[in-house]
Amino acid sequence: MSALPKHEADSVVSELPSPKGPGARLKSAREAKSLNLEKVAAQLHLSNEMLMSLEADDYGNLPARVFVVGYLRNYARLVGLPAEAITQALDHFLPVEQEPVIDHSKAAAGSRSGSSRATLGYDSGNLFIDSKRRSFPFFKFLLILGAAIAVFWGWKQGYFSDVLNGSQSISQQFKPVSQLPLQNAADSERGSETGSSQQNESDSFNQIALPESSAEIVDTEVEATDEALAELAPAPVAPDQLAPVPVIQVPVIQDPVIQDPVNSDLDINELDSVEPVSPVVTASVAVNESVETMQAPAAQEASVASAVAAGQPEIVLSLTETCWIKVRDSAGDFRMNNNYEAGTVKTFTGTPPYNILIGNVGGATLTIDGEPFDLSGYTKKNVARLVLDPGNL
Amino acid sequence: MFLRRIRGIFSNDLSIDLGTANTLIYARDQGIVLNEPSVVAIRQDPSRGGQKSVAAVGDDAKQMLGRTPRNITAIRPMKDGVIADFTVTEKMLQYFIHKVHESKIIRPSPRVLICVPCGSTQVERRAIRESAAGAGAREVYLIEEPMSAAIGAGLPVEEARGSMVLDIGGGTSEVAILSLNGIVYSNSARIGGDKFDEAIINYIRRNYGTLVGESTAERIKKEIGSAFPGNEVREIEVKGRNLAEGVPRSFTLNSNEILEALQEPLTGIINAVKKALEQTPPELGADVAERGIVLTGGGALLRDLDRLIEEETGLPVIVAEDPLTCVARGGGRALELMDERGGDLFTVE
Numbered sequence: 066m067s068a069l070p071k072h073e074a075d076s077v078v079s080e081l082p083s084p085k086g087p088g089a090r091l092k093s094a095r096e097a098k099s100l101n102l103e104k105v106a107a108q109l110h111l112s113n114e115m116l117m118s119l120e121a122d123d124y125g126n127l128p129a130r131v132f133v134v135g136y137l138r139n140y141a142r143l144v145g146l147p148a149e150a151i152t153q154a155l156d157h158f159l160p161v162e163q164e165p166v167i168d169h170s171k172a173a174a175g176s177r178s179g180s181s182r183a184t185l186g187y188d189s190g191n192l193f194i195d196s197k198r199r200s201f202p203f204f205k206f207l208l209i210l211g212a213a214i215a216v217f218w219g220w221k222q223g224y225f226s227d228v229l230n231g232s233q234s235i236s237q238q239f240k241p242v243s244q245l246p247l248q249n250a251a252d253s254e255r256g257s258e259t260g261s262s263q264q265n266e267s268d269s270f271n272q273i274a275l276p277e278s279s280a281e282i283v284d285t286e287v288e289a290t291d292e293a294l295a296e297l298a299p300a301p302v303a304p305d306q307l308a309p310v311p312v313i314q315v316p317v318i319q320d321p322v323i324q325d326p327v328n329s330d331l332d333i334n335e336l337d338s339v340e341p342v343s344p345v346v347t348a349s350v351a352v353n354e355s356v357e358t359m360q361a362p363a364a365q366e367a368s369v370a371s372a373v374a375a376g377q378p379e380i381v382l383s384l385t386e387t388c389w390i391k392v393r394d395s396a397g398d399f400r401m402n403n404n405y406e407a408g409t410v411k412t413f414t415g416t417p418p419y420n421i422l423i424g425n426v427g428g429a430t431l432t433i434d435g436e437p438f439d440l441s442g443y444t445k446k447n448v449a450r451l452v453l454d455p456g457n458l
Numbered sequence: 459m460f461l462r463r464i465r466g467i468f469s470n471d472l473s474i475d476l477g478t479a480n481t482l483i484y485a486r487d488q489g490i491v492l493n494e495p496s497v498v499a500i501r502q503d504p505s506r507g508g509q510k511s512v513a514a515v516g517d518d519a520k521q522m523l524g525r526t527p528r529n530i531t532a533i534r535p536m537k538d539g540v541i542a543d544f545t546v547t548e549k550m551l552q553y554f555i556h557k558v559h560e561s562k563i564i565r566p567s568p569r570v571l572i573c574v575p576c577g578s579t580q581v582e583r584r585a586i587r588e589s590a591a592g593a594g595a596r597e598v599y600l601i602e603e604p605m606s607a608a609i610g611a612g613l614p615v616e617e618a619r620g621s622m623v624l625d626i627g628g629g630t631s632e633v634a635i636l637s638l639n640g641i642v643y644s645n646s647a648r649i650g651g652d653k654f655d656e657a658i659i660n661y662i663r664r665n666y667g668t669l670v671g672e673s674t675a676e677r678i679k680k681e682i683g684s685a686f687p688g689n690e691v692r693e694i695e696v697k698g699r700n701l702a703e704g705v706p707r708s709f710t711l712n713s714n715e716i717l718e719a720l721q722e723p724l725t726g727i728i729n730a731v732k733k734a735l736e737q738t739p740p741e742l743g744a745d746v747a748e749r750g751i752v753l754t755g756g757g758a759l760l761r762d763l764d765r766l767i768e769e770e771t772g773l774p775v776i777v778a779e780d781p782l783t784c785v786a787r788g789g790g791r792a793l794e795l796m797d798e799r800g801g802d803l804f805t806v807e
Contacts, residue, residue, distance in 0.1 A: 138777070
């Protein structure tokens with residue numbers, strides 16, 4: 066592999082008829098030097114076929130551009146032609162843009178243009194799972210957006226307030242657990258009813274039609290609630306421990322109320338199913354009320370009767386300090402949910418029972434028919450939570 | 459972290475060829491934006507209790523190499539392709555990253571892809587990663603040099619055909635067989651341009667009894683260095699300190715002498731290539747035999763190195779276009795491809 070002396074190479078260049086392709090120019094130079102193809106192929110370590118393709122400027126049968134440029138440069142050096150001129154001439158025949166590695170836009174579009182070599186490059190480019198990878202964040206974004214819209218729509222439609230009401234109706238359902246003994250078996254059905262507008266009627270009906278034997282039932286119930294309290298009393302209520310309490314209570318109290326086992330079962334099922342939703346409040350209310358129930362069962366009976374006769378008692382809330390008040394009646398007609406200033410006097414005009422939450426309870430006074438109602442039994446950390454049904458006091 | 463992201467918006471993605479001899483930075487959509495020697499000059503200030511500060515980096519520092527007063531030390535923080543001085547490398551990277559973002563008001567925090575020798579250990583890679591992070595990089599990716607060099611040279615690495623690349627850098631020579639975007643075989647010899655210079659220095663000392671510096675040796679290599687005997691004999695006049703007389707003397711070297719001087723490191727590279735060809739699976743070996751070996755890196759510019767390898771292996775050998783910048787350009791393209799086709803396209807760490 067010996068290069069020609071410089072002056073000889075110059076004369077070869079000057080004699081060239083300057084054909085178009087770089088391969089053809091090299092071929093002419095080779096023939097001018099009377100070198101045969103096999104000898105040149107051996108010196109360049111290329112196969113005869115590749116060299117013929119190179120001389121014929123048939124780049125479709127040759128490997129990637131980088132190799133073609135290298136072969137041309139080595140060939141030019143061998144026959145004594147300036148390598149730069151040859152490789153520059155190649156640009157017309159094999160533009161740089163056809164490089165498969167470079168042209169990503171075509172690869173993405175799955176373009177089949179260009180030489181067979183280039184097409185092979187594009188095909189392998191299409192094998193990558195890039196489209197999935199790249200679109201994944203887009204779908205994730207869509208999902209999050211969808212979820213956000215759903216939440217906003219639900220909020221606008223009041224779905225969440227319904228859920229809140231639902232939890233209140235659960236507490237209403239739970240309330241009869243302590244009141245059951247005072248009421249007729251039909252009263253237990255009330256818990257499963259959602260239309261609470263009929264409650265007053267059913268209450269009054271049940272209480273008027275209280276059977277003669279109710280006294281006995283009350284006695285047994287008092288014992289039963291005693292047992293229930295005995296179970297509850299030693300564990301003075303960490304909030305998370307309270308949650309299972311209703312479940313324990315139900316079978317205990319259920320015993321005397323065997324008049325309607327089907328409904329009772331229903332109640333239990335419902336309680337079980339709604340238990341995660343039912344707040345701690347209901348449990349404490351239930352306990353408090355059962356305490357009250359124990360204290361004066363007979364007196365309650367009398368007051369209930371009078372209340373029915375006299376219509377709704379007047380419940381007035383008056384504030385001496387700023388308090389957070391949240392009141393909702395059973396029908397959803399009367400609501401208070403705000404921070405009320407000192408001096409506010411509000412009369413409850415909704416349908417009892419009322420679900421009441423009073424923050425800063427020291428500054429609030431609740432009166433029923435002018436009689437002050439003691440909130441201390443319902444207060445924990447200066448916040449009172451109770452379900453107030455004046456008809457049952 | 460969040461601040462870095464914001465700063466990242468105002469920064470260019472960079473591919474850095476953190477070489478032993480030169481550091482090249484390729485900025486995305488801009489091309490090669492920096493090509494400077496990996497040299498840092500450090501000034502030690504005795505008045506401040508020996509506190510060290512950076513006196514110069516890159517070209518300026520290289521001119522100081524071997525010509526510094528007592529309080530300045532010009533050092534090359536990279537050796538054999540890996541970090542030799544962690545702190546200085548970090549400072550150097552910081553300087554280079556700032557330099558390519560010169561016009562920006564906000565401190566840059568770019569994504570950075572750094573090319574590492576395939577023979578580097580986990581510890582060495584971690585040092586490079588942390589050094590780049592310390593220099594302000596938002597994210598640091600590492601790619602093996604032969605892969606980057608092959609992409610930069612335009613080799614069809616995604617094809618199911620073997621491509622062989624020999625990247626001769628300042629500190630290391632990497633030889634690798636690539637196929638389907640992965641490295642099938644790679645071998646790294648700690649022989650590179652530095653070893654060539656060293657060989658020239660040793661040859662001159664042995665035969666001429668004269669000591670020349672690294673810069674002079676490099677100049678000799680660039681001007682008359684050759685790897686294969688040619689028809690033309692070139693000469694160069696150099697000056698060095700005569701060891702016997704102790705005074706500077708001038709003498710003339712020719713290319714054949716340098717060829718003789720370079721035999722040892724060149725043999726090392728040839729051996730690495732032959733070993734790689736031995737270890738290559740036969741199908742890929744056939745592909746390589748048909749298409750040839752591609753040379754990249756500054757070492758590929760040594761005159762007639764391709765012809766030497768061609769004669770030794772009997773395979774076609776091709777010098778890539780612009781071999782010095784192949785690795786940095788390939789890294790830049792790898793960054794682009796990663797964004798376009800997903801991160802697992804190449805074995806990027």
